[in-house]
Amino acid sequence: MNAIILSAAFGVMMMLCSFLLKNKGSLRHIASIALLILLVANIADTYGHTMFLINTHGMLLFNRFGMLFNSIAIGSTFVYVLLTGKEIEKTGTYVAEYFVLIFFVLCGVTLLSSYNNLLTLFLGIEIMSIPLYILTGSDKRNMKSNEAALKYFLMGAFSTGLMLMGIALTYGGTGTFNMEAVRTFPNIYKGLASFLEILGLLFLLVSMAFKVSAAPFHFWTPDVYDGAPSVFTSFMATIVKAAGFIAFIKLCAVRMNETSGVVNWQMIYAILIVATLLVGNITAVFQQSVKRMLAYSSIAQAGFMLFSLISLNDLAYEGILLYAAAYSLATIGIFAILVKMKDISLEGYNGLAKTQPALAATNMVFLLSLSGIPLTAGFFAKYYMLAAVLKTGTYTWLVIVGVLFAAVSVYYYFRVIQAMYFKEGNPQTEVITPSFKYGVIALAALIILLGIFPNLILNWLYF
Amino acid sequence: MPIQYYIALASCLFCIGVAGVLIRRNAIIVFMCIELMLNAVNLLLVAFSKMHYANAVTSDAKTIVGTDAQLFVFFIMVVAAAEVSVGLAIIVMMYRNIHSVDINFLNRLKN
Numbered sequence: 046m047n048a049i050i051l052s053a054a055f056g057v058m059m060m061l062c063s064f065l066l067k068n069k070g071s072l073r074h075i076a077s078i079a080l081l082i083l084l085v086a087n088i089a090d091t092y093g094h095t096m097f098l099i100n101t102h103g104m105l106l107f108n109r110f111g112m113l114f115n116s117i118a119i120g121s122t123f124v125y126v127l128l129t130g131k132e133i134e135k136t137g138t139y140v141a142e143y144f145v146l147i148f149f150v151l152c153g154v155t156l157l158s159s160y161n162n163l164l165t166l167f168l169g170i171e172i173m174s175i176p177l178y179i180l181t182g183s184d185k186r187n188m189k190s191n192e193a194a195l196k197y198f199l200m201g202a203f204s205t206g207l208m209l210m211g212i213a214l215t216y217g218g219t220g221t222f223n224m225e226a227v228r229t230f231p232n233i234y235k236g237l238a239s240f241l242e243i244l245g246l247l248f249l250l251v252s253m254a255f256k257v258s259a260a261p262f263h264f265w266t267p268d269v270y271d272g273a274p275s276v277f278t279s280f281m282a283t284i285v286k287a288a289g290f291i292a293f294i295k296l297c298a299v300r301m302n303e304t305s306g307v308v309n310w311q312m313i314y315a316i317l318i319v320a321t322l323l324v325g326n327i328t329a330v331f332q333q334s335v336k337r338m339l340a341y342s343s344i345a346q347a348g349f350m351l352f353s354l355i356s357l358n359d360l361a362y363e364g365i366l367l368y369a370a371a372y373s374l375a376t377i378g379i380f381a382i383l384v385k386m387k388d389i390s391l392e393g394y395n396g397l398a399k400t401q402p403a404l405a406a407t408n409m410v411f412l413l414s415l416s417g418i419p420l421t422a423g424f425f426a427k428y429y430m431l432a433a434v435l436k437t438g439t440y441t442w443l444v445i446v447g448v449l450f451a452a453v454s455v456y457y458y459f460r461v462i463q464a465m466y467f468k469e470g471n472p473q474t475e476v477i478t479p480s481f482k483y484g485v486i487a488l489a490a491l492i493i494l495l496g497i498f499p500n501l502i503l504n505w506l507y508f
Numbered sequence: 509m510p511i512q513y514y515i516a517l518a519s520c521l522f523c524i525g526v527a528g529v530l531i532r533r534n535a536i537i538v539f540m541c542i543e544l545m546l547n548a549v550n551l552l553l554v555a556f557s558k559m560h561y562a563n564a565v566t567s568d569a570k571t572i573v574g575t576d577a578q579l580f581v582f583f584i585m586v587v588a589a590a591e592v593s594v595g596l597a598i599i600v601m602m603y604r605n606i607h608s609v610d611i612n613f614l615n616r617l618k619n
């Protein structure tokens with residue numbers, strides 16, 4: 046509860062700061078301090094020290110899983126603001142508003158990690174999405190940004206319409222919005238009620254697949270991620286996407302995990318996973334722009350996160366949190382370096398190791414983590430995902446498919462490493478301050494640390 | 509009236525909305541079709557609310573079953589209004605730059 050209320054309150058506070066403060070730099074410092082307070086408040090909440098006692102009548106359910114995800118999301122945002130805060134200031138003239146919107150997105154994220162009612166699911170998704178439409182279009186003079194914003198908005202609103210239809214039909218079938226009551230709804234597959242419910246759940250599945258950009262509902266992702274200002278792509282592709290998965294997995298745990306009955310849900314997920322991995326990985330191979338390659342790679346990573354929906358056991362819950370942390374931190378790092386590059390095509394990275402050895406080395410760690418090489422956080426994230434599916438005993442073939450596509454992903458991540466280390470060139474970068482350098486080095490160290498001791502995160506789930 | 513009539517009407521409206529989103533190329537009209545989808549959902553929710561109430565009231569005269577769906581409708585309206593304000597702002601911003609609200613301009617992004 047702390048995180049939900051404080052993030053909204055900090056958003057309003059930043060709005061007031063935009064009137065009172067004209068110094069752009071101080072806004073960034075206020076935002077990072079507010080994020081730190083938010084993180085501490087959320088951790089305190091995890092151990093029972095809640096500041097606000099509000100009876101939500103079962104609409105929100107706070108558990109360790111959601112709390113830990115909140116901590117990961119807020120912590121990643123903190124890292125994000127520290128590393129790329131200066132670029133946020135350069136995007137446009139209304140600096141404070143960007144931080145305001147980031148806080149409002151966090152409010153939606155924290156709502157999504159604790160919803161227990163279809164109404165709060167809807168509100169969480171919307172509170173998270175609407176500020177993002179604005180952030181996507183924040184580069185107002187840039188036509189690509191405009192078009193990305195329009196496309197994202199229309200696709201987002203469309204998928205919200207599908208989600209609402211799903212909620213309405215589920216309500217028609219079960220007579221309640223409460224997830225607990227939906228779960229215990231008698232499992233009889235006959236008559237109008239069950240027909241409505243199944244149809245509603247299918248609509249919900251499609252709309253969530255839109256939100257997490259799982260194939261075949263991924264087509265908006267590359268254009269939007271490519272067109273949005275790079276700093277905000279970084280935010281969209283990491284924290285927001287992970288929050289979408291948390292919402293998805295909570296929804297699936299309710300009812301969409303049965304294999305008996307009319308719909309074989311696990312088979313649907315298996316098809317989604319194979320399609321997402323195929324589209325994401327194969328298309329990423331052919332991209333010449335690193336930013337667009339990262340957009341497709343985020344689709345491919347979504348395919349791996351979808352593995353947790355099939356298994357839904359303790360390993361899956363641990364794995365999705367580890368994946369959220371590993372993927373968010375690595376992608377934030379890559380984008381932090383990407384926004385410093387003048388040319389974001391693959392050629393732009395040629396010879397970076399000669400001119401900026403620290404950036405090249407850390408970028409390599411981030412890329413290795415995304416491709417899942419051992420000793421980085423990404424390895425254990427992928428390992429947990431696959432192990433969770435193996436533990437269920439069925440769908441062993443899916444694990445083999447996953448490993449094969451992980452091997453494909455190594456190819457396009459290594460192309461960037463190859464460009465940095467083995468090609469001649471004179472890459473143009475913005476001015477790199479020493480503090481930025483130490484920041485990315487610390488982030489890379491954190492990723493390696495998580496790769497050796499993944500329990501640093503997972504212990505929070507139990508102790 | 510039986511609930512089937514309401515379901516049929518709402519699904520017709522919803523399908524018109526979905527078809528409009530997929531077929532039309534004018535951003536404003538696509539946007540209106542999305543609103544049509546949301547309103548179809550509102551209609552359906554109110555109809556279901558009445559249906560569940562009618563089922564429950566036979567056994568308990570003081571039942572409040574069904575009120576949650578009507579509350580949900582208000583939430584949808586509020587969120588839709590927020591979405592409209594952001595969406596129209598985006599469309600106006602695009603119109604200022606390219607003097608058109610045609611979605612086909614979006615295809616330029618792919619090249």
